[in-house]
Amino acid sequence: MTAIRATNLSKRYGPTVAVAELSFDVEPGRVTGFLGPNGAGKSTTMRMILGLDRPSGGAVLVDGRPYHELRHPLRKVGALLDAKAVHGGRSARDHLLAIAQSNGLPASRVEQVLETVGLREVARRRVGGFSLGMAQRLGIAAALLGDPEILLFDEPVNGLDPDGILWIRTLMRELAAEGRAVFVSSHLMSEMAQTADHLIVIGKGRLIADTGVDEFIARSSQGYVRVRSPRLAEVADLIGTGERHPDHLRVTAMSTLEIGTLTARAGIPLEELTHVRPSLEAAYMELTKDSLEYTS
Numbered sequence: 001m002t003a004i005r006a007t008n009l010s011k012r013y014g015p016t017v018a019v020a021e022l023s024f025d026v027e028p029g030r031v032t033g034f035l036g037p038n039g040a041g042k043s044t045t046m047r048m049i050l051g052l053d054r055p056s057g058g059a060v061l062v063d064g065r066p067y068h069e070l071r072h073p074l075r076k077v078g079a080l081l082d083a084k085a086v087h088g089g090r091s092a093r094d095h096l097l098a099i100a101q102s103n104g105l106p107a108s109r110v111e112q113v114l115e116t117v118g119l120r121e122v123a124r125r126r127v128g129g130f131s132l133g134m135a136q137r138l139g140i141a142a143a144l145l146g147d148p149e150i151l152l153f154d155e156p157v158n159g160l161d162p163d164g165i166l167w168i169r170t171l172m173r174e175l176a177a178e179g180r181a182v183f184v185s186s187h188l189m190s191e192m193a194q195t196a197d198h199l200i201v202i203g204k205g206r207l208i209a210d211t212g213v214d215e216f217i218a219r220s221s222q223g224y225v226r227v228r229s230p231r232l233a234e235v236a237d238l239i240g241t242g243e244r245h246p247d248h249l250r251v252t253a254m255s256t257l258e259i260g261t262l263t264a265r266a267g268i269p270l271e272e273l274t275h276v277r278p279s280l281e282a283a284y285m286e287l288t289k290d291s292l293e294y295t296s
């Protein structure tokens, strides 16, 4: 069954439209990246999935039900929203024990998740003294407590060092390989390209793309051929395609070999004939450029 289904999901805060008629599915067994620039509405959407915010319109279902109707919510869905939102005076173990107890989960799970996230050695230390990386691990431990089928992570790699980033990335891949649905938000395409199988891209609260990562990469890395020549107008006439720029021609419908063969036959000299492949980040910027809240 579809793990999360949003249908025309909308959220307004006064005059601000945070999420607008957003429809998407999150499927089990894969990492779904939730991508969008700052302020796109990712956190708001995640909060609505978890029943922390009420939609102004539409609906979002977790395993076919609204979150508040789930009988054992922590066994169904685990979430890391804000890693620093924990009681600083408690030890890591006591923090997790409190969550386990109030949700009818066995204390033995606490030891298991401490092991999974690598916090066993520091389990007796006060959470208040934890680094961001340790707080992230603790938040993930809490999300895993109920052994849930569905996991939500809001910008989990923000502020982490490369070791921490690699660790979270590997964990998310493992959780998906176990058949769980992993839904993770980020504003970085490069990060998602290395972690996600599927992408849901939003901008200004609206759906921009719902696509496989491989598909996105294949489509965006096609690129174009840049042709420069002292006789550019003749090149354009000869090949009969391409977009004219002041000092070059941009061609998507022909390869470098095809263009080079034609111009060589016609005896037209070329200054440049390059296949330009935009980076993934550039393709993503292009996709979301109309939906940035603030532009520099």
Ligand SMILES: Nc1ncnc2c1ncn2[C@@H]1O[C@H](COP(=O)(O)OP(=O)(O)OP(=O)(O)O)[C@@H](O)[C@H]1O
Pocket: 013, 016, 017, 018, 019, 036, 037, 038, 039, 040, 041, 042, 043, 044, 045, 187
């Ligand atoms: N409680 C609130 N009251 C008023 N406006 C809000 C509230 N929460 C979010 N917004 C607005 O809704 C929009 C979406 O915000 P949201 O935090 O969901 O975006 P985001 O994609 O998670 O961005 P970021 O990556 O910056 O956290 C923004 O314009 C934000 O200012």
